[in-house]
Amino acid sequence: MRRSIAAPLLVLSAICLAAEAGPAKPVVNACKSTCRAHEVFVPAGVYQPFFKSGIGTRTVPVEQICLSATPVSHEEYLAFVRDHPNWRKSRIKALFAEDSYLVDWQDDLTPQPALLSKPVTFVSWFAAGAYCEARGGRLPTVAEWERFAGGGTSSAAPGATNRSAAGSSGAAPFAFAMGKSAPELANTALTFPGVWEWTANFNSALVSGRIGTNEGADSSQFCGDGIRAVDPSNYGAFLRYSFRSSLRANFALKNLGFRCVREVS
Amino acid sequence: MRLRKSVAFPFLAAVAMTSVVTGDTSERSVYQLDSTWVEDNGHALRLRTLEGDMQLLALIYTTCTGVCPITVKAMQMFSRNIPADIRSRIRYLLVTVDPEQDTLAVLREYRREMKLDRRWKLLRGSAKDVRELAAVLGFNYEQIESGQFAHSNLVTLLDGRGEIVHQQNDFAGNTAAVTEAIRQQPR
Numbered sequence: 001m002r003r004s005i006a007a008p009l010l011v012l013s014a015i016c017l018a019a020e021a022g023p024a025k026p027v028v029n030a031c032k033s034t035c036r037a038h039e040v041f042v043p044a045g046v047y048q049p050f051f052k053s054g055i056g057t058r059t060v061p062v063e064q065i066c067l068s069a070t071p072v073s074h075e076e077y078l079a080f081v082r083d084h085p086n087w088r089k090s091r092i093k094a095l096f097a098e099d100s101y102l103v104d105w106q107d108d109l110t111p112q113p114a115l116l117s118k119p120v121t122f123v124s125w126f127a128a129g130a131y132c133e134a135r136g137g138r139l140p141t142v143a144e145w146e147r148f149a150g151g152g153t154s155s156a157a158p159g160a161t162n163r164s165a166a167g168s169s170g171a172a173p174f175a176f177a178m179g180k181s182a183p184e185l186a187n188t189a190l191t192f193p194g195v196w197e198w199t200a201n202f203n204s205a206l207v208s209g210r211i212g213t214n215e216g217a218d219s220s221q222f223c224g225d226g227i228r229a230v231d232p233s234n235y236g237a238f239l240r241y242s243f244r245s246s247l248r249a250n251f252a253l254k255n256l257g258f259r260c261v262r263e264v265s
Numbered sequence: 266m267r268l269r270k271s272v273a274f275p276f277l278a279a280v281a282m283t284s285v286v287t288g289d290t291s292e293r294s295v296y297q298l299d300s301t302w303v304e305d306n307g308h309a310l311r312l313r314t315l316e317g318d319m320q321l322l323a324l325i326y327t328t329c330t331g332v333c334p335i336t337v338k339a340m341q342m343f344s345r346n347i348p349a350d351i352r353s354r355i356r357y358l359l360v361t362v363d364p365e366q367d368t369l370a371v372l373r374e375y376r377r378e379m380k381l382d383r384r385w386k387l388l389r390g391s392a393k394d395v396r397e398l399a400a401v402l403g404f405n406y407e408q409i410e411s412g413q414f415a416h417s418n419l420v421t422l423l424d425g426r427g428e429i430v431h432q433q434n435d436f437a438g439n440t441a442a443v444t445e446a447i448r449q450q451p452r
Contacts, residue, residue: 058409095298201407249397
C-alpha cells in the first residue's frame with residue numbers, strides 16, 4: 001500500500017530533503033507543515049542503540065517523521081473497528097490477538113464511556129499495526145521511539161533524571177520509563193500518559209550483543225547485560241528493552257497501547 | 266526512503282496491505298499471514314499453499330557466520346537421517362531475514378553450496394513481511410551492523426494447517442525432540 005503511493009510522494013520528499021540541506025529554518029517549517037494537526041514533526045537525527053553490538057557503540061540514522069502527539073484513544077480505535085470489522089473483538093483470530101483483546105470493551109463497538117479519550121490498551125501488535133496502516137502510517141521503530149520518547153540520547157544523564165521523575169510522577173509506577181520527550185521536542189504537544197507503547201520491531205534481538213548467539217537473552221536480559229549497555233544508569237531504557245523482549249505479537253495487555261508515525265513526504 | 270528501495274519488489278505492491286484472511290484456515294495458523302514470498306527459483310509463494318505437509322522452519326541469512334550454518338546443517342542431517350515412517354510427512358523451509366543481501370541468486374547459490382534437495386524451500390520476502398512472520402514465530406532479530414544480525418536460534422515445526430506445534434532453540438543438539446513432535450501429529 002505504502003509502495004503504491006510512493007511515486008508521487010517521492011517527488012515531494014526529495015524537495016523536502018534537498019531543501020533541508022540548505023539554509024535550515026524555512027525548510028523545516030515546510031516539512032513540518034506536512035504533519036497533521038494532532039502530529040508532531042520529528043526532524044531527522046541519530047539514535048544510539050542502548051546495547052553495544054559487541055564491537056562497541058554504534059549509531060543508527062533516523063529519518064524525519066510525523067508523530068502522533070498522543071497514543072491512539074479508545075474513541076479513535078472505535079472508529080477504526082467500525083470501518084474494519086475483522087478487528088472487532090468478536091471477529092479477531094487467535095493468531096492476531098489473544099483472548100484479552102479489548103477485554104475492557106463491553107462489546108464489539110462499546111468501549112467504556114469514561115475511557116473514550118484515554119489511550120486504548122489491550123490491543124495486539126497486529127491490531128496496532130493495522131490501525132496505523134489504515135491511517136496512512138505505521139508503528140514507530142524502536143530507534144524512532146527511543147529517539148523521540150527516550151528523553152534524549154547519549155548526551156543526557158538519563159539515569160538520575162529518570163529516577164527522580166519516577167518519584168514525582170505519581171502515575172503508573174513505571175511511568176518514568178513509558179516515555180519522555182526528547183529535549184528538542186520538549187515544547188511540543190507530545191505527551192506520554194503512562195502506557196507502554198508497541199513498536200514496529202519490538203521483536204528485535206535485544207540485550208545480547210553477541211552475534212547469532214543471543215537466545216540466552218531470556219536469562220541475561222536484565223542483570224547480566226548491564227555491562228553492554230551504553231549507559232548502564234538508564235534504568236528506564238532497561239525496563240523498556242526488557243519489556244519489549246517479553247512481548248509476543250498477539251499479546252493484548254492492560255498497560256500497552258500505541259501511537260503511529262507517518263513518513264514525511 | 267532507504268527501506269522502500271530495499272523492499273521494492275514490484276509484484277508485492279498489490280498485496281502489501283496486510284489483512285486478516287478469512288475462510289477455513291485455522292485460527293492459529295501462521296498461514297493466515299497474507300504475505301507473498303518468492304522462492305529461490307523465482308516462483309511466488311503464498312503461505313497458505315504450504316498447507317498439507319508439516320514444515321520444519323528456520324529463519325536464517327546466508328552470510329551468517331555464527332549459528333545459522335550450524336542450524337541449517339543440523340536440519341540437513343536431520344532430513345537425511347529422518348526415520349522412514351515420518352520422512353514423507355515433512356518439508357523444510359528457510360526464510361531469509363536479510364532480503365537486501367540474500368537475493369534470489371544468492372539463495373540459489375546457497376542451495377547449491379549446502380546441497381539442499383527439493384524438499385527444501387528457500388524464501389525471500391519484504392522486510393515488513395519477514396518482521397511479521399518473525400513476530401508470529403517469536404523469533405527476534407536485529408541488524409546490528411552491515412551484514413550481521415543478532416537473532417534467535419529458533420527452529421519451528423508447523424503442522425499441516427500451519428499451526429506451531431513445536432519450537433526449540435537447541436535444535437542442533439537435540440533433534441530427537443522434533444522427531445517425537447512429528448510422530449505425535451495425527452496423520
